[in-house]
Amino acid sequence: MNDPYQVLGVSESATDEEIKKAYRDLARKYHPDNYHDNPLADLAQERMKEINAAYEQITKERSGGGGRPGGGYGYGYGGGQQYRQSGSSTSSVLQQARMAVNSGDLSRAEALLANYSDHNAEWNFLKGVICYRRGWMDEAKRYYETACQMDPGNPEYRQARNFMAGGPRGAYRPGGGPFGTEVCPGSLCLELCCIYTFCSGGGYFCCC
Amino acid sequence: MYGYVRPPLGALPEEETERFRRVYCGLCHTLGRRYGTAARFILNYDFTFLAVLLSEPTEGNCCKSRCLVSPVRRRCFQSSNNALELAADESVILAYWQLRDGAADHDWLHGLKYRGVSRVLEPAYRKAASLRPGFDERTRRQLELLGRLETEQCSSIDRAADAFAALLKAAAQEVEGPIRRRVLEQLLYHLGRWVYLVDAADDLKKDAVSGNYNPVALRFGLEDGVWTAEARREFAATLDHSIHMMATAFELWDFGVWTPVLESTLYTGLFQVGKAVLDGTFQAVRRGRIRKNHKNEEETT
Numbered sequence: 009m010n011d012p013y014q015v016l017g018v019s020e021s022a023t024d025e026e027i028k029k030a031y032r033d034l035a036r037k038y039h040p041d042n043y044h045d046n047p048l049a050d051l052a053q054e055r056m057k058e059i060n061a062a063y064e065q066i067t068k069e070r071s072g073g074g075g076r077p078g079g080g081y082g083y084g085y086g087g088g089q090q091y092r093q094s095g096s097s098t099s100s101v102l103q104q105a106r107m108a109v110n111s112g113d114l115s116r117a118e119a120l121l122a123n124y125s126d127h128n129a130e131w132n133f134l135k136g137v138i139c140y141r142r143g144w145m146d147e148a149k150r151y152y153e154t155a156c157q158m159d160p161g162n163p164e165y166r167q168a169r170n171f172m173a174g175g176p177r178g179a180y181r182p183g184g185g186p187f188g189t190e191v192c193p194g195s196l197c198l199e200l201c202c203i204y205t206f207c208s209g210g211g212y213f214c215c216c
Numbered sequence: 217m218y219g220y221v222r223p224p225l226g227a228l229p230e231e232e233t234e235r236f237r238r239v240y241c242g243l244c245h246t247l248g249r250r251y252g253t254a255a256r257f258i259l260n261y262d263f264t265f266l267a268v269l270l271s272e273p274t275e276g277n278c279c280k281s282r283c284l285v286s287p288v289r290r291r292c293f294q295s296s297n298n299a300l301e302l303a304a305d306e307s308v309i310l311a312y313w314q315l316r317d318g319a320a321d322h323d324w325l326h327g328l329k330y331r332g333v334s335r336v337l338e339p340a341y342r343k344a345a346s347l348r349p350g351f352d353e354r355t356r357r358q359l360e361l362l363g364r365l366e367t368e369q370c371s372s373i374d375r376a377a378d379a380f381a382a383l384l385k386a387a388a389q390e391v392e393g394p395i396r397r398r399v400l401e402q403l404l405y406h407l408g409r410w411v412y413l414v415d416a417a418d419d420l421k422k423d424a425v426s427g428n429y430n431p432v433a434l435r436f437g438l439e440d441g442v443w444t445a446e447a448r449r450e451f452a453a454t455l456d457h458s459i460h461m462m463a464t465a466f467e468l469w470d471f472g473v474w475t476p477v478l479e480s481t482l483y484t485g486l487f488q489v490g491k492a493v494l495d496g497t498f499q500a501v502r503r504g505r506i507r508k509n510h511k512n513e514e515e516t517t
Contacts, residue, residue, distance in 0.1 A: 037467055046461070048402055051395065051468045143381065143405055144374035145457040146435070149450075175453035176460040180467075181483050187460070189452040189494070192487035 012062035024070065031063045037180045047112070047141050099124070105134050114138050129159035136168060148172055219260040220414050220489050220498075221407065223481040232476045234292075238278060239271070240264045242294025245281070246304045249296065251340035255304075258311040258337070262411065265481065266387060267303035269400060273472020305344045306351055306387050312341035313355050320363070321428065351386055358383035371434035373454070377412040384408030395469070402465040406458040410486065413455060418493045448494060459486050 013020050016030045036042070038059065043052040101124050108117035117138055124131060136151030149172035155165040179187040186192060225233045243264055247255045276297050280290040294300060315334035319327040334341075345352040362379040370376055384407060388400035416432040420441035423430035432438070436447035443451075463482045471478055492498040 043464055046464055048398065048465055048468055051399070052464070055468065139374070143409060143458070143461060144378065145454045147372065147374045149454070172457070173450070173453060175456035179460045179463070181463075182479060187483075188456050189459075189487045189490040190449070192484065192491070 010058070010062075012065045015058055015062035016066070027063070027066055031059065034059045039180070041178070042180045045137060045140050050112075099126075102130050102134065109134065109137055109141070114141055129155045129162065129165065132158065133162075133165050133168065136172075140172075145172065218411065218415055219262055220411055220418075220493075221265045221481065222261040222485050222489065223265075223477050224485045224488060227484065228476065228480055232480075235275065235473065236264070236268070236477050238275075238292055238294045239267050239300075241283070241291060242296070242300050243267050243303060243307070245279075245283070245293055246296045246300040247307070250301070250304055251308055251343065254336050255308055255340045258307055263303060263307040263310075265407075266306065266404075267300055268474050268477060269403065269471075270299040270302055270388075270391065271471075271474055272297070272299065273470055273474070275473050302348075302387075302390060305348045308337070308340050308344040309348065309352050309355050310383075312337050312344075313359050317359055317363070348390075350389060354386040354389075355383055358386075365431075366429040369429060369434060370431060373413060373416075373431045373435045376416075376431040377409040380412040381405045381408035384411075399465050399469040403462050406461040406465075410455060410458045410462070410490075413451075413458075414490055414493050417451065418498055421496070443494065452490070452494065455486075455490050459490075462486075 013022070016027060016034065018027055018030045022030070035056070038052045038056045040049070040053075040056075043049040046052065101120055105117045105120040105124075108114070108120060117134065121131060121135060121138070132151045133155035136148045136155060139145075139148035139151060149169070152165060152169040152172055155162070156169045159165060175188050177186070177188060177191075181187045223233075223236060225236070228236075240259070240261075244256050244259050247259060275294070277295045278292045279295045280292050282288065282290050312334060315330050315337065319330035319334060321327070322330065358379050362376065365376050365379060382405065385401045385405040388397055388404055391397045391400055413432065416430055419428075419430060420433055420438065420443075422428075422441075423433060424438075424441035430441075432451065433441060436444070436451065438444070438447060459482065466478060466482055489498065492501055
């Protein structure tokens with residue numbers, strides 16, 4: 009395994025508090041919530057495992073090999089990414105489509121949905137998930153909205169719709185500031201412009 | 217690619233802005249050496265950002281030389297490497313096809329400048345296309361698809377943006393290492409989506425006057441290219457989802473010395489540019505007007 013201090017990005021002389029802080033920051037960054045329905049979630053999961061193992065190893069070493077005093081969050085990907093494979097599913101085709109989505113086989117999921125004529129709430133929700141994973145964010149939002157209208161009481165659909173409509177406000181951002189085009193502080197500053205070149209910004213002749 | 221992707225240079229330490237500038241200058245020199253002086257004029261921040269993404273985690277060697285912009289003082293720049301060459305080749309192909317697209321979009325008279333410049337760039341393009349046939353093929357196909365969507369007046373912003381996003385994603389197809397390629401493909405897909413949508417938003421007013429295809433105007437039913445509060449909120453949210461996807465991909469690969477500049481671009485620069493475009497101030501900032509006004513204000517106070 010890699011050096012646990014390196015994994016957490018701290019020096020061996022770091023205090024327990026510093027290590028905890030580094031761990032928490034990384035755990036927030038690679039948290040399953042930050043990678044929900046993300047096509048790269050499997051890579052984030054690997055990273056999370058590595059971080060948890062590194063933190064565990066350091067705390068173990070520092071406490072003289074016994075237990076995990078002041079342990080971390082123990083964040084994990086305990087199946088949180090998986091969609092329920094039974095319960096709300098009303099048909100075996102939709103169940104299969106869910107399974108295909110879970111295994112990352114979007115083409116199969118799409119083909120199953122294309123051949124399913126009852127465009128009910130769950131069908132719309134699953135279409136939304138596929139769109140989201142493909143990066144078709146606007147269409148995803150519309151499908152989630154339709155799913156919510158058809159079945160307003162379903163918390164899974166509602167959560168997905170609210171997340172799409174509000175933007176990823178709670179997403180990880182270094183230093184913890186707000187995440188969003190309309191909420192990010194600071195204004196545009198183009199100091200590198202032109203001094204170094206004749207053309208800036210798409211081949212226009214320069215300005216200053 | 218239109219120069220929308222830029223790091224918040226004012227907020228970065230000088231060491232980082234200089235590093236970014238060395239890539240900018242390095243790409244310019246690489247373009248010049250491989251394709252002649254004319255090709256250097258296609259250089260912009262977006263292509264520089266692409267070069268940074270494709271770079272190895274360490275900076276590599278630097279050279280010093282004078283150039284047209286710095287004719288007296290010799291300036292440091294990144295010497296050519298695989299990443300700069302790949303970025304240069306892909307930039308030439310993208311710029312050429314965009315010019316051709318511009319020529320097709322306009323009538324004979326207004327298409328003159330596009331045809332003129334693409335004529336100048338043609339030898340460079342032919343060389344780049346023979347070096348990267350896969351990317352050339354992909355670019356041509358995606359832009360044809362985009363042309364068809366324009367003819368259909370497609371009102372799905374996702375479909376329209378997908379054509380350009382898939383094109384940019386293809387810029388990573390020659391990258392080695394399966395994980396690195398996956399990360400870059402996801403990042404570039406959403407970068408392409410974001411650039412396409414921001415560009416469409418930036419052109420809202422112009423397209424409303426000229427009647428040119430604008431998927432954002434069609435999707436939100438905007439009149440005269442003016443945002444409604446609701447549409448603007450929805451559009452900003454969809455941009456933010458793409459930035460989130462870029463950021464989460466970025467965090468899964470070690471970009472080494474490029475981490476600060478990439479991080480600040482993704483978590484700050486894109487938000488600032490997006491907001492300026494939505495406010496309708498981006499064009500003015502780009503041409504330096506706001507900066508000059510700002511300077512005047514400072515001088516008078």
